[in-house]
Amino acid sequence: MSGYFSVSQVASHTSENDCWVIIHEKVYDVSNFLNDHPGGKKIILKNAGTDATKQFDAFHNPGVLEKYGALCIGSVGEPPKAGGEEETAAVSVEDDEFQFGDMIPYGDPSWYQQWGSPYYNDSHRRIRRYVRKFVDTDIMPFAHEWDEAKQVPMMLFKKCAEMGILAAVAGNGVLPTEYFNLEDTTLFRGGDNAIVPPQDFDAFHGFIIFDELSRCGSGGVLWGILGGLGIGLPPIIKYGSEELKRRIVPEVLAGRKTICLAITEPQAGSDVANLTAVANEMGDGFVVNGEKKWITNGTFADYFTTAVRTGGDGMGGVSLLVIERGMPGVSTRQMKCSGVWSSGTAYINFEDVKVPRANIVGKENRGFKYIMNNFNHERMGIVIQANRLARVCLEEAIKYGSKRKTFGVKLVNHPVLRNKLAHMARQIEATHAWTENVIYQTITMPEELQPIKLGGPIALLKAQATQTLEYCAREASQIFGGLAYTRGGQGEKVERIYREVRAYAIPGGSEEIMLDLGMRQSIKVATSMYGAKL
Ligand code: HEM
Numbered sequence: 226m227s228g229y230f231s232v233s234q235v236a237s238h239t240s241e242n243d244c245w246v247i248i249h250e251k252v253y254d255v256s257n258f259l260n261d262h263p264g265g266k267k268i269i270l271k272n273a274g275t276d277a278t279k280q281f282d283a284f285h286n287p288g289v290l291e292k293y294g295a296l297c298i299g300s301v302g303e304p305p306k307a308g309g310e311e312e313t314a315a316v317s318v319e320d321d322e323f324q325f326g327d328m329i330p331y332g333d334p335s336w337y338q339q340w341g342s343p344y345y346n347d348s349h350r351r352i353r354r355y356v357r358k359f360v361d362t363d364i365m366p367f368a369h370e371w372d373e374a375k376q377v378p379m380m381l382f383k384k385c386a387e388m389g390i391l392a393a394v395a396g397n398g399v400l401p402t403e404y405f406n407l408e409d410t411t412l413f414r415g416g417d418n419a420i421v422p423p424q425d426f427d428a429f430h431g432f433i434i435f436d437e438l439s440r441c442g443s444g445g446v447l448w449g450i451l452g453g454l455g456i457g458l459p460p461i462i463k464y465g466s467e468e469l470k471r472r473i474v475p476e477v478l479a480g481r482k483t484i485c486l487a488i489t490e491p492q493a494g495s496d497v498a499n500l501t502a503v504a505n506e507m508g509d510g511f512v513v514n515g516e517k518k519w520i521t522n523g524t525f526a527d528y529f530t531t532a533v534r535t536g537g538d539g540m541g542g543v544s545l546l547v548i549e550r551g552m553p554g555v556s557t558r559q560m561k562c563s564g565v566w567s568s569g570t571a572y573i574n575f576e577d578v579k580v581p582r583a584n585i586v587g588k589e590n591r592g593f594k595y596i597m598n599n600f601n602h603e604r605m606g607i608v609i610q611a612n613r614l615a616r617v618c619l620e621e622a623i624k625y626g627s628k629r630k631t632f633g634v635k636l637v638n639h640p641v642l643r644n645k646l647a648h649m650a651r652q653i654e655a656t657h658a659w660t661e662n663v664i665y666q667t668i669t670m671p672e673e674l675q676p677i678k679l680g681g682p683i684a685l686l687k688a689q690a691t692q693t694l695e696y697c698a699r700e701a702s703q704i705f706g707g708l709a710y711t712r713g714g715q716g717e718k719v720e721r722i723y724r725e726v727r728a729y730a731i732p733g734g735s736e737e738i739m740l741d742l743g744m745r746q747s748i749k750v751a752t753s754m755y756g757a758k759l
Pocket residue numbers: 246248253255262263264265268269272277280281284285286289290293296713714715
């Protein structure tokens with residue numbers, strides 16, 4: 226973008242070879258774009274030389290302007306005087322962290338909209354701005370493209386590593402500082418003056434990272450970048466030998482290698498104790514045979530943190546082994562799923578794969594416990610993402626409903642549609658408050674008690690979050706009508722999220738199993754730990 230133009234200057238560019246329009250006070254030269262315009266050239270020509278903001282807003286996502294930024298040749302009006310009003314105004318808005326975001330009702334958590342909260346401090350406010358900028362500039366404009374291409378660019382891993390995001394989400398609220406250089410990341414560089422001083426990092430920072438990233442409105446992109454690392458690396462960090470950790474963790478945190486968690490099989494999903502992939506002892510290692518299915522990032526991951534049977538039947542015979550892509554006998558293929566397209570969901574075959582004993586995670590036949598502990602972490606990740614995706618549906622529906630009219634009335638002014646928005650908002654807010662409460666427990670409760678005391682509530686919370694997501698995706702789709710039935714365009718996010726609902730409601734424990742486990746576990750804890758007489 227360069228110059229400044231008056232309205233009358235713009236008005237003289239109205240022909241097919243020389244066509245300008247004003248949109249939101251910016252001037253666009255669309256002469257070379259007319260023939261490529263998905264809405265056709267005539268409709269733009271009809272508005273040539275004029276302020277077409279109203280017409281533009283009726284048909285497009287605001288993100289379109291960012292994507293086609295190259296067409297912008299300047300602004301309407303006079304250039305600002307040096308140190309003038311424009312600059313000062315921008316700074317004062319940015320500094321007001323008590324209020325952050327677009328102020329769409331319930332479009333962000335309440336502490337973004339002038340509500341007090343006991344959970345957050347300045348470093349939490351800084352990290353939300355840090356991640357939001359990244360999402361707005363480096364992810365959101367490309368989410369549709371990547372999803373259609375069914376992959377995220379590999380350079381994103383490097384970018385997330387440099388930002389400090391990979392390290393921040395790998396340790397489940399604890400920074401794995403021994404395995405990456407704090408000064409190599411823009412998030413933790415500078416000690417006490419860092420965006421987040423490393424010693425202050427807590428589970429709420431991790432929460433904000435996932436919540437803000439989920440604003441991209443694509444579970445596929447989110448899982449493409451963090452789905453494998455978020456669940457495949459923590460068991461190694463927590464239970465792996467020092468040698469295994471030194472060999473694998475730094476490579477993954479630097480974005481040079483990728484990792485995934487391979488547990489689910491064609492015939493064993495939530496029923497982990499009955500998995501059948503087998504690792505037979507041979508020499509100083511194992512020979513692995515079996516299949517894994519629906520493995521996030523499995524199409525490209527370098528490491529597979531894999532659940533295998535090393536002992537007898539049931540939960541006592543399961544171990545975790547790190548299998549490497551380069552080992553002969555490993556093959557993966559992309560699965561065709563209804564959603565999360567860019568996350569690299571794979572079917573994996575292990576055929577006579579020789580794995581050294583050094584690659585076992587923790588102790589032999591203790592894998593079931595490690596997997597169950599990891600599940601709580603995985604489920605909280607799903608909760609945070611699902612609830613923000615639900616929020617995205619609500620935000621998109623309110624924005625669209627505030628401009629689209631039927632029978633001369635804006636959609637948000639039809640009581641029947643406002644009722645849908647209200648039901649969306651109350652569920653999202655309740656889920657968010659419960660999530661904050663549980664995250665607070667992960668900081669304050671003794672670590673050894675967490676798997677026992679929090680397992681039940683986290684299972685119920687997962688069901689709460691995914692049912693909220695399902696409700697919001699459905700209702701937002703109804704509000705968007707046909708636009709949520711077509712891929713891309715104004716209903717892009719809602720259409721995609723609707724296809725992704727099952728990817729949240731099933732993995733990590735289906736809703737049915739979560740609800741049953743949640744209550745069973747809570748009754749057990751109530752009677753054995755709190756003294757309830759039941
Ligand atoms: C800088 C100028 C413009 C750009 C970069 C642009 C870009 C696009 C893009 C990418 C789409 C595909 C749908 C989407 O992604 O949202 C689209 C559709 C469309 N555009 Fe534009 N557009 C511009 C200006 C205009 C103007 C001034 C009008 C005038 C009314 C207009 C009317 C439409 C219509 C009617 C559609 C089809 C919407 C649909 O499929 O429902 N566009 N435009």
